[in-house]
Amino acid sequence: MRRQAINHDMVGGRVLFTDSTQLKANANKHKYTRKTIEQDTQNYIKDLNEAIQEDREEHGKKPLPAKEEVKAEKEIRHSTTDPESGYMYCENKPEGFFYLDHRTTDMKYNIITDAYVTPGNVHDSVPYLDRLDHEITLFGFQVEAVTLDSGYLTAPICKGLSDRQIFGVIAHRHTYILNN
Numbered sequence: 001m002r003r004q005a006i007n008h009d010m011v012g013g014r015v016l017f018t019d020s021t022q023l024k025a026n027a028n029k030h031k032y033t034r035k036t037i038e039q040d041t042q043n044y045i046k047d048l049n050e051a052i053q054e055d056r057e058e059h060g061k062k063p064l065p066a067k068e069e070v071k072a073e074k075e076i077r078h079s080t081t082d083p084e085s086g087y088m089y090c091e092n093k094p095e096g097f098f099y100l101d102h103r104t105t106d107m108k109y110n111i112i113t114d115a116y117v118t119p120g121n122v123h124d125s126v127p128y129l130d131r132l133d134h135e136i137t138l139f140g141f142q143v144e145a146v147t148l149d150s151g152y153l154t155a156p157i158c159k160g161l162s163d164r165q166i167f168g169v170i171a172h173r174h175t176y177i178l179n180n
Contacts, residue, residue: 002111002112002113002139005109005111006139010108010109010111011106011108011109011111011113011139012106012107012108013106013113013139013140013141013142013143014107014108014141014142014143014144014145015106015107015143015144015145015146015147016104016105016106016107016113016132016135016141016143016145016146016147017104017105017106017107017146017147017148018102018103018104018105018114018128018131018132018146018147018148018152019102019103019148019149020100020101020102020103020124020151021100021101021103022088022093022094022098022099022100022101022120023098023099023100023101023117024094024096024097024098025079025082025084025085025096025097025098025099025120026081026082027079027081027082027085027096027097028079028081028097029087029095029096029097031079031080031081032077032078032079032080032087032097033077033078033080034075034076034077034078035075035076035077035078036073036074036075036076037073037074037075037076038071038072038073038074039072039073039074047156047159049064052064076121077097079097082097084099084119085097085098085099085119085120086098086099086100086118086119086120086121086122087120087121088100088120088121097120098119098120099117099118099119099120100117100118100119100120100122100124101115101116101117102114102115102116102117102118102124102127102128102131103115103116104131104132104135113135113139113141114131114134114135116131123151124149124151124152125151125152125153125154125156125157128148128152128157129156129157129160132146132160132164132166143164143166144166144167145166145167145168145169146161146166146167146168146169147169147170148168148169148170148171149170149171150170150171150172150173152170153170153171153172153173157170158170
């Protein structure tokens with residue numbers, strides 16, 4: 001279907017919009033076990049350290065000593081009825097086991113160009129750059145700009161878009177002032 005839309009010039013591939021929506025999993029939120037998992041931040045940290053070393057070399061400074069790797073661990077709720085789902089808790093949203101459906105649409109005729117499902121406990125920003133690269137490779141898009149909601153406003157995404165020379169329009173997070 002996407003290929004047909006592209007062949008009929010209904011997809012431009014210049015400006016893409018991405019957001020995710022939650023899909024309720026077929027799981028009871030009270031039936032779970034607790035698991036400890038290793039968080040994967042190593043790729044971003046490695047890229048950041050390389051950029052710092054390059055900048056130090058350009059300015060004639062000595063390289064920083066190598067730091068030992070720190071393994072971050074996180075305890076999660078693992079559903080016994082739907083183990084592929086992820087437990088999600090956000091303010092002003094339902095709590096329980098969900099999936100996230102990440103969808104990207106093209107600006108020209110609002111055609112869906114990518115849909116990708118992750119467990120509900122995977123942050124919006126985690127699969128984004130890989131999915132963007134997947135679309136660019138698969139369809140040969142010449143992406144100039146992307147529009148994202150505030151869940152995608154992270155340093156790795158901003159740097160990734162900058163490295164790809166793609167203009168990012170990302171919503172800011174709301175801050176609320178409480179009246180006393």
